[in-house]
Amino acid sequence: MNDQLKEFRVSNDAMNDPEELQRRIADEGYLFFKRLVNPDRLWELRREMMSMIQQVGWLVAGTDPMDGIADINMRYTEGDNEYSAGYAEVYKIENFHRAGHWPEYLDIIEKMVGKPIMPHPQKIARIWFPKYTEHTTPKHQDFVHFQGSYDNITCWAPIGDCPIELGGLAVIPKSHKVDRVLDHHFSLGAGGLIVDETEHEDIDPVWYTTDYEAGDALFFPALTIHQALPNYTEDKLRLSLDNRYMLVGDNVAEHMLTPHEPSLLTWDDIYPGWQSDDLKYYWKSYDNPVVEKDxxxxxxxxxxxxxxxxxxxxxxxxxxxxxxxxxxxxxxxxxxxxxxxxxxxx
Ligand SMILES: O=C(O)CCC(=O)C(=O)O
Ligand SMILES: [Fe+2]
Known part of the structure; x- marks a missing residue:
């Protein structure tokens, strides 16, 4: 591990102790679990998503899609129309949306918040090209993007293994204790907004991460400062999920009820190829107050x-x-x- 990065605390020991999970997330501002989900399910999802990524031309033809070998002549990112064209195909995959509803994630989140939750309809996949580091997701608090409530929980999970050089997520423990949305500034990286944690005396700017393996999952509330690490590999795509969960009855920002914007899709574009109906417009059976995007x-x-x-x-x-x-x-x-x-x- 890089000298400046520290290793996450693993919370598997407290998985069946909701009060301890609530104490830890309130104190540390994150929870990390090893193999929360059976890795085989992630490998299966990886096969489906990477096969599509190969079909849209972003992986070297003839290589095993599971290896995620990127064609680095095609480095695109959120905000590029070329990214949107490929991402849209991945975004239509039913199992990718279903992953945000896996009971392993829902159960542990209900334990850490102690209340009923609802997954946000807007799911996100990150498909990160190698050596495209100026576009890496910069340091930020999720509230500026996803809004609604400080109590929302983000779940970040690699689809496959994600060692540090592939650019997984890192967090500053306890940074949520600033208890406010900090000033964010322009950044070229994904999301377009960056915060400077060193400007704030109440934050100890020490970053924690891990060499993620398939099945691992990281959770944090909307004010915890985090960033993606740069993908320094020669030729590997980083593929990961980041999904958000809200307390039932909390405010939800209207854009979180729509597909992730870079896909340029509507739900009616997404649903036609799906096998089951249970997740189509599932949020309509809740009456969470919808608030305008700030x-x-x-x-x-x-x-x-x-x-x-x-x-x-x-x-x-x-x-x-x-x-x-x-x-x-x-x-x-x-x-x-x-x-x-x-x-x-x-
Ligand atoms: O995976 C990324 O690049 C960004 C993820 C992120 O910021 C999040 O999960 O909130
Ligand atoms: Fe984020």
Whole structure:
């Protein structure tokens, strides 16, 4: 393990002790379990998802999809139209959505929160290309993206093994104790927002992670600071799940009732190939209050990107160019004028 990274505490010893789990997550701001789910189920899901990823052309043809050998001429990420095209095919896979409802996850989350929960309809898969590290998910608190309630729980799980060099998730224990949403700033990485934990004296900026194995799962509440580690492998894709769970009766932000945005899909695009109906629109039988998405976090990041681009920041210029390329119809005239002024070809 990298010198600066510490190893997670494993909480399997407390799996059947809800009070102890509640104490630990309240104190540490995360819970990590080894082999919470039978690894075979993850390997099966990996086969299905990686086979699709190979079909969309992102894995080297003729290699075993289980090895996840990326064609690195095709490095795409969230925000690229090319990413959306491939991700949409993966996003339609029924078993990928079903994984967010596996009883192993639901049972342990109910124990750690001590109340009934509902999985958010918006499931997320991360398909991370090697050596594309400028786009890695930066340090953040999930609330800025998923909103609704501080009590939401994120579950992050690799689909297969995920040693540190493949870029798994790392957290700062106890960082949730800041008990507020910290200022986030523009970042080129996934989600587009980064927090600087060193600006806050009440946070001890020590990062914890592990060499994840198939079946392992990490859980944390919406204020815990975390990031993905860079995928430094030569040629391997990192494939993982990140799903969110809410207390029944809590607020849910409206965008969490829709498919993950980079897929550019609606539920009606997703459902036709499914074998079973039980998960289709399942959330409609709950009456959780739906609240509007707070756009201020993203708007602040975009405003900063414009300022930083004006000052010559390469990441900000890249992000603005990407916006123009992928959503030419919605791009602000101010952005076009700025890129023109900077002499940037789009
Ligand atoms: O896997 C990633 O790159 C980001 C995941 C993340 O931020 C999360 O699970 O909340
Ligand atoms: Fe996150």
């Amino acid at each position: 756009l201020s976090f993203g708007e602040k990041g975009r405003a900063e990107a414009i300022e930083m681009a004006r000052a010559g920041n390469e990441h900000a210029i890249y992000a603005l160019k990407r916006g123009v390329k992928n959503s030419p119809d919605t791009v602000a005239p101010e952005v076009l004028a700025l890129l023109d002024e900077l002499g940037v070809e789009v």
